[in-house]
Structure formats: C-alpha cells, structure tokens
Amino acid sequence: MQAKISARQITKRYPVKGQEFTALDRFDLEVGEGEFVCIVGPSGCGKSTFLRILAGLYEPTAGELIIRRSSGLNGGAPKPLNSMIFQEYAIFPWRTVLDNVMFGLEMRNVARRERRAIANAYLEKVGLRRYKDRYPYQLSGGMKQRVSIARAFANDPEILLMDEPFGALDEQTKTLLQQELLRMWEEDRKTVVYITHSIEEAILLGDRVAVMTAQPGRNKHQLRVELPRPRDPKIKTTVRFTELCYEVWQGLESEVVKSMETD
Amino acid sequence: MAVQMRREQPSAALADEVVIRGSGRPLKQSTLRYKLLSIFSPITVLILWEIMVRLGLLDYRFFPAPTMVSLSLAELLMSGELTEHILASLGRVIAGFLLGSIPGIVIGMLMGWSRTCRAIFDPIVSATFPMPKIALLPLVLLIFGIGEFSKIILIAIGAFFLVTINSMAGVMNIDPVLVEAAHNFGARGARMFRKVVLPSTLPYIFTGLRLSLGVSLIIIVATEFVAANKGIGFLIWISWQSLVTEKMYAGLIVIAVLGLLFTYGLEKLGRMLMPWGRDITEKTR
Numbered sequence A: 001m002q003a004k005i006s007a008r009q010i011t012k013r014y015p016v017k018g019q020e021f022t023a024l025d026r027f028d029l030e031v032g033e034g035e036f037v038c039i040v041g042p043s044g045c046g047k048s049t050f051l052r053i054l055a056g057l058y059e060p061t062a063g064e065l066i067i068r069r070s071s072g073l074n075g076g077a078p079k080p081l082n083s084m085i086f087q088e089y090a091i092f093p094w095r096t097v098l099d100n101v102m103f104g105l106e107m108r109n110v111a112r113r114e115r116r117a118i119a120n121a122y123l124e125k126v127g128l129r130r131y132k133d134r135y136p137y138q139l140s141g142g143m144k145q146r147v148s149i150a151r152a153f154a155n156d157p158e159i160l161l162m163d164e165p166f167g168a169l170d171e172q173t174k175t176l177l178q179q180e181l182l183r184m185w186e187e188d189r190k191t192v193v194y195i196t197h198s199i200e201e202a203i204l205l206g207d208r209v210a211v212m213t214a215q216p217g218r219n220k221h222q223l224r225v226e227l228p229r230p231r232d233p234k235i236k237t238t239v240r241f242t243e244l245c246y247e248v249w250q251g252l253e254s255e256v257v258k259s260m261e262t263d
Numbered sequence B: 001m002a003v004q005m006r007r008e009q010p011s012a013a014l015a016d017e018v019v020i021r022g023s024g025r026p027l028k029q030s031t032l033r034y035k036l037l038s039i040f041s042p043i044t045v046l047i048l049w050e051i052m053v054r055l056g057l058l059d060y061r062f063f064p065a066p067t068m069v070s071l072s073l074a075e076l077l078m079s080g081e082l083t084e085h086i087l088a089s090l091g092r093v094i095a096g097f098l099l100g101s102i103p104g105i106v107i108g109m110l111m112g113w114s115r116t117c118r119a120i121f122d123p124i125v126s127a128t129f130p131m132p133k134i135a136l137l138p139l140v141l142l143i144f145g146i147g148e149f150s151k152i153i154l155i156a157i158g159a160f161f162l163v164t165i166n167s168m169a170g171v172m173n174i175d176p177v178l179v180e181a182a183h184n185f186g187a188r189g190a191r192m193f194r195k196v197v198l199p200s201t202l203p204y205i206f207t208g209l210r211l212s213l214g215v216s217l218i219i220i221v222a223t224e225f226v227a228a229n230k231g232i233g234f235l236i237w238i239s240w241q242s243l244v245t246e247k248m249y250a251g252l253i254v255i256a257v258l259g260l261l262f263t264y265g266l267e268k269l270g271r272m273l274m275p276w277g278r279d280i281t282e283k284t285r
C-alpha cells in the first residue's frame, strides 16, 4: 500500500537569539490512507511544529514530505488537502457559529445556499444547531472546539490534522467530544493525524501511536492499536487497553523526565 | 435568586447550628438606588449654585446662575447665532477628522502588516507623535493662512497620528493562530485582509478614532480662540473678552454636548460594525 503521507527525516530549526534551535530532528512518519495516527510526546518536543509542517504552514529546514492526493485526479472535483483543528480553537470571534463553519467553503467559492446547507448539517452533528447565530464569546470552551471541528469536517478535506484539540477541556466534555469525533470519523474514515499528550486518548482514538522523544523531537517508538472499531469509551475498561497504555508509557517515561530536566 | 443572606443570631455562647437563609430580596433595587443617586447629585449642585447666586454668595459675573445660562442659551438658539457657530465648528471637525483618520487607518495598517513599511514610517511617526499638535498652529497659519483650511489641517494632523498608531497596534496584535487558521482554510491576499485582518483590527481602529475625536475638539476650540470669527471656540473667547459670561458658559455647554454626541455616535457605529464585541463595547464606555 502506498502511504498517504510520507514524512522522511523532517528537521526543523528555529532561529532563537541568533542561534539555531532544533525543534524537530530527522522525524519520520508514514500514514496510510484512512488511517488514524496519534502522535504522543512530552510538551515542547515539536508536535505542533510537525503538524504545521504537514499543514503547509511552516517549511521544514530539511527532509522530505510527500502527500498523495486522492481527489480531483480523473477530472473529479479536488478536495482541500488538509484542514486543521487547533488546540486554541482558532475560530473567528467576529463570525457567528454558522459563519465560522462556512469559512472554508466560502474560501472555496461554494455557492451560498450550498455552503449553508453543508454547515447546518455539520452543526447538527456536533449538536450546535441551536447556537448557530451566536458569537464565540457566548460559547463555552467545549462548544468553541465543536465549532472548530464542524468547520474542519464541513470543509471535507482529504486529511484532518488535529493539534491537542481537547487538551484544554475538562474531563467530561473531553470524553463526550472524543465520542462525537469517533462517530463522525466512522462516517467516512478520513486520514487523521492527531496530536495529544494523553496516552489514553491516543489509544482510544488511534490505529497507531507514534511516540516522540523530548526536544529535539525524534522518533522514539511506535505501536499498532489493534482494538476493534467502532470504539467507544467503554473500551477503556478492558485489560488490553490498559496494557497498551502501559506500553506507550514505558517508552515515554524517560522522555518526560528529560523534558522536565531541561526546563 | 437572592444573594443576600441572613444569619440567625447565635444564642448564648455556643450555637449548635448556624442557619443561613436567602433573604428573598429582589436584586433590581440596588441598581435603581445608584441610578437615582447619580441623577440627583448634579441636580443638587445646580440647585445649590442657583441659590448661592441668588443670595449673593457667588458673584454672578463669574458664576452666572444656571437659569441665566439657560436663558442665554435659549436666546442664542432663537437668534440662529448658535446654529451658525455650531455648523462652523462641526464642519471643520468632520472635515479634519476624515482627512486625518482615513490616511491614518491605511498607513497604520500597512505599518502593522509590513515590516518594510514600519521601517520607513516608524521613525517619522515616533518622532512627531509626542509633540502637542496645537504647537503647530502658528506654523500651519504661516503656511496656509488664517482660512478654513489651516484649522482643518491641524485637526487632521492630530487625528492622523492617533489613528495611525492604534491601527498599527491592531494589526500587530492579531492572534497569529487566527491567521494560520484562515490560511489553512484557503484565505489569501485580499480575502485574508478583508475577512481576518480588518475585523480583527477594527476595535483598535475605533479606539484610535475615539481618542482622536477628543483631540479634534481640543484643537478646534483652541484654533477658534485665536484664528476665527465663527465657531464655538470663537463664541467662548469673544464672550470672555466682552465679559458676557452667560454666553461663555452656554458655549462650554454646547462643546460638552457636542463631545458627548460624537462619542455616543461613534460607540453606536462601533456596536453596529462589531456586534461580536463584548469587551469592545465595554471599552468604549
């Protein structure tokens, strides 16, 4: 099988005070079509940097990134390559919920009526239909992230990139949103690269988990999560789940300790 | 829900339980009281003033009673004299304000967006901004003469700097993650500007406009003191010179009301253009 995303030896250096700061060091990742890959690593190890490189927002300093298009090849309509869901929500404060969800479609010049219909359908899916005329300041954190999720899904990209989307939410809201995300993902199983610092979350959601080292981010180890789908939070009570979590933790522990020392 | 709580008197030395109950008192009451207080305090001052003038405790030549001022204000209005002064000042302020703030918005936003523009304009703006613009009046009069244009230009200069600096700060303070998100969803060039940069900067632009409106009023009054034969500033000045103090007070009231109306109008416009801004509307207050 050809990989949807092949990132090879990706290195990113930032200029910091006249010196070079290596955020990401020869990082490799392959993601198959329709695969849900989670990246786990201590904070500051370059996860967001890598995701922004995938999104085309940052340029890698060295290495090679290949993303294979699957739409618009034989005269069909091309889909946007990727849509991102940010940890900071990054929804526009000056747009209503509905207008936020329509943003990507608007930029792609989808007709007004059609984009309204699509946005409404996704607002329904995230349970925000009633709030569609509200402004972001009138929403809770969980609702804001739902808007961001609806905005990305409504854009119908080939790849979804998610950067610790539920990192700032309380436990209950997080569990609920994980469930919603899994349900929506099951509908068309898009390729997903999902960043998290939560091991449990990575195992619950992912087909595969890639662990990163402390800064500079390198490949630590990877493991396949062969838990049955569709999944829901009940799976957390199984022994296999706990074992997988422990396996990830074994690789991660020393890295977390290292990242604490450099602070 | 009542917030007030009542505590049962703990009897003797040791109470075996402490009971706290809601008072059931409506919440509205308290805000009404403060509203009434803030209406009554200025009225009381006016009444005291009036009484003191009538009793001869205050010299009416310096502090004409509120009734005398109102009378003079009414006369000025009836004769059409006041309207003429108001229109003169208003025309100058609006023209100068537009002439200064529109380029201010454009140049300020350019400075915020492009480092090159900032490098070019920043030294000039930083060097001239702290200077009180009214100090330029003689220079402006020298160049443009005593006509309308010199007053308009001076207001424009005052407005320009405040709007420029605030617009620049607005663009520089855009949340970078919003720009990234917009870029990720395909916004580029003009659309990035219209859909993200402009709305995000708008609150700052309005702060600049509000500040420069205040400065415009200062400048117009000051220039009309010395270089006009019409306008509210002229009215105040000439009334002082001829010791018709009621008229001077009338002029002061008019300029205060103008300031209030401008601020109110700008706030309304801001709310209309920025319905998303909870913090913005609070800031403009």
Ligand SMILES: Nc1ncnc2c1ncn2[C@@H]1O[C@H](COP(=O)(O)OP(=O)(O)O)[C@@H](O)[C@H]1O
Residues within 6 Å of the ligand: A014, A015, A016, A021, A023, A041, A042, A043, A044, A045, A046, A047, A048, A049, A050, A215
């Ligand atoms: N624009 C930047 N300039 C300089 N250093 C940066 C920049 N962005 C991130 N870094 C640094 O690179 C490292 C990795 O950052 P990031 O990718 O955000 O980590 P993570 O998302 O894993 O917490 C951090 O040490 C951070 O301080």
Ligand SMILES: [Mg+2]
Residues within 6 Å of the ligand: A047, A048, A049, A163, A164
């Ligand atoms: Mg991050």
